[in-house]
Amino acid sequence: STLHQAKFFTTVNDLHSLPAYGMPEVAFVGRSNAGKSTAINILCNQKRLAFASKTPGRTQHINFFSLTSKETLHGYLVDLPGYGYAEVAQTSKHHWQQLLADYLVNRPTLKGVILLCDARRPFTELDQQLMDWLAPTGIPIHTLLTKADKLTRSEAAQVLQAGRAFLKGRQESAAPEGAAPYTIQLFSSLKRVGLEEAEAQILTWLNL
Numbered sequence: 001s002t003l004h005q006a007k008f009f010t011t012v013n014d015l016h017s018l019p020a021y022g023m024p025e026v027a028f029v030g031r032s033n034a035g036k037s038t039a040i041n042i043l044c045n046q047k048r049l050a051f052a053s054k055t056p057g058r059t060q061h062i063n064f065f066s067l068t069s070k071e072t073l074h075g076y077l078v079d080l081p082g083y084g085y086a087e088v089a090q091t092s093k094h095h096w097q098q099l100l101a102d103y104l105v106n107r108p109t110l111k112g113v114i115l116l117c118d119a120r121r122p123f124t125e126l127d128q129q130l131m132d133w134l135a136p137t138g139i140p141i142h143t144l145l146t147k148a149d150k151l152t153r154s155e156a157a158q159v160l161q162a163g164r165a166f167l168k169g170r171q172e173s174a175a176p177e178g179a180a181p182y183t184i185q186l187f188s189s190l191k192r193v194g195l196e197e198a199e200a201q202i203l204t205w206l207n208l
């Protein structure tokens with residue numbers, strides 16, 4: 001898979017330092033502890049690609065990973081700062097919000113967003129805030145219900161169904177006419193559930 005070619009490209013913590021745009025990007029967002037780093041590492045088949053972002057003091061950075069094959073750059077994966085850290089001070093919360101909202105709304109090469117939600121408590125208030133920012137842009141969102149291994153088969157099916165209904169409502173109320181439908185799936189890094197589906201979505205957005 002092209003995702004396996006992902007390499008650390010750069011890390012930034014203010015909008016002026018974002019790499020010049022050009023190639024398509026797919027961004028990963030989610031509440032801290034939702035399983036974002038683990039999912040990125042699994043999807044890219046690498047042990048510690050997304051662990052730089054977990055270094056204390058680095059949690060508010062945006063990390064870019066390049067996807068290159070046969071010496072051609074195809075696009076970027078973008079690891080956005082996790083949100084919902086209880087211990088983060090108000091000023092840095094504000095900084096985070098500004099950085100995240102500005103990136104999401106003003107990045108013409110952003111083709112899609114992977115939203116990671118713990119399957120046991122999906123679509124928290126902060127998840128919904130993020131969806132509110134994105135809705136007017138029409139940028140598609142694909143939700144991974146993570147740690148699905150922690151649910152029974154029937155619980156997982158119920159969560160998925162409820163998630164679909166929730167997203168349908170959001171789409172109808174908030175997304176512009178003709179916007180790509182929001183999609184959702186179960187995911188487990190631990191049990192390797194849903195990897196192919198997630199990968200296919202990312203590669204489609206990147207035109208690969």
Ligand code: GDP
Binds near residue numbers: 189190
């Ligand atoms: P992040 O803060 O969103 O980047 O979350 P991490 O990837 O660091 O994961 C947070 C915690 O959840 C860690 O203890 C992981 O080991 C655990 N975790 C991540 N993915 C899974 C999964 O698929 N199943 C289970 N059971 N635990 C997971």
